[in-house]
Amino acid sequence: MESFKKTFPTFADLSPDSLKNFLLAKGSTKTISLWKGTISELLEFCVSRGALPHNPVKFIHSDELIKPEKEKSIGFLSLEQAKNFMAHLGKEYPRYCRFYAIALFAGIRVAEIPRMKDEYFRFDERKIVFPAQIGKVKKAWIFEDLPQNLWAWLEKYKNYPIKRPSNTLRTNLGKLFTLPENFARHSFATYHLSLFFDFAKTSRITRNSEQMLKDHYMAALVSKDLAKEYFEILPTSY
Numbered sequence: 001m002e003s004f005k006k007t008f009p010t011f012a013d014l015s016p017d018s019l020k021n022f023l024l025a026k027g028s029t030k031t032i033s034l035w036k037g038t039i040s041e042l043l044e045f046c047v048s049r050g051a052l053p054h055n056p057v058k059f060i061h062s063d064e065l066i067k068p069e070k071e072k073s074i075g076f077l078s079l080e081q082a083k084n085f086m087a088h089l090g091k092e093y094p095r096y097c098r099f100y101a102i103a104l105f106a107g108i109r110v111a112e113i114p115r116m117k118d119e120y121f122r123f124d125e126r127k128i129v130f131p132a133q134i135g136k137v138k139k140a141w142i143f144e145d146l147p148q149n150l151w152a153w154l155e156k157y158k159n160y161p162i163k164r165p166s167n168t169l170r171t172n173l174g175k176l177f178t179l180p181e182n183f184a185r186h187s188f189a190t191y192h193l194s195l196f197f198d199f200a201k202t203s204r205i206t207r208n209s210e211q212m213l214k215d216h217y218m219a220a221l222v223s224k225d226l227a228k229e230y231f232e233i234l235p236t237s238y
Helices: 003-005 016-024 029-048 078-090 094-104 146-158 167-177 183-196 197-204 211-222 226-230
Strands: 127-130 141-143
Touching: 003 016, 016 029, 016 211, 078 094, 078 167, 094 146, 094 183, 183 197, 183 211, 183 226, 197 211
Parallel strands: none
Antiparallel strands: 127 141
């Protein structure tokens, strides 16, 4: 409440307009709502004690405090970023290649990947068995019709356990390659839709609805040739 007291040192400084401007400067609509509730409760107490004739917050309509949410862009890797990132892992951190290959080329959520076991990968059938207990929504799944380059990465680094990098390493990699939030899953969905433009096909792999994919990725699609190159990223000397 220090900022409130600094902005309004006396009750005479309070007015619906000045309070509205103060609240709108607090950030998102949700944050504004929290501030409004706290301040209103304080001023109601002041009214009950006779220090104020009325609560000025009550003269601010809720519609006046709604801020439009900023549209979030899909943060996915450029083709060069993806190539350089995987090449760097192969050279410096081969033990994490399986983890990131599964994220980038199968689109599986990074929180789910460490729970996966070697026996889930059916190399001969080119399928991944996904038990219900390891998934975000607790539903069993079978991943099939996956990009061929995924299997190349999994085969080359099959002797390494599937392990998520430490927070420190992920932070360092993020700075080194300017990695956006949730970059692996976003990259997979963007390039897969760009290559096939088949929302049902991508939905079966990402386990997102077709409508959700349209809403989130339609504006982020790239050329088919670029998408094809993304799914041709292979380990060195493969």
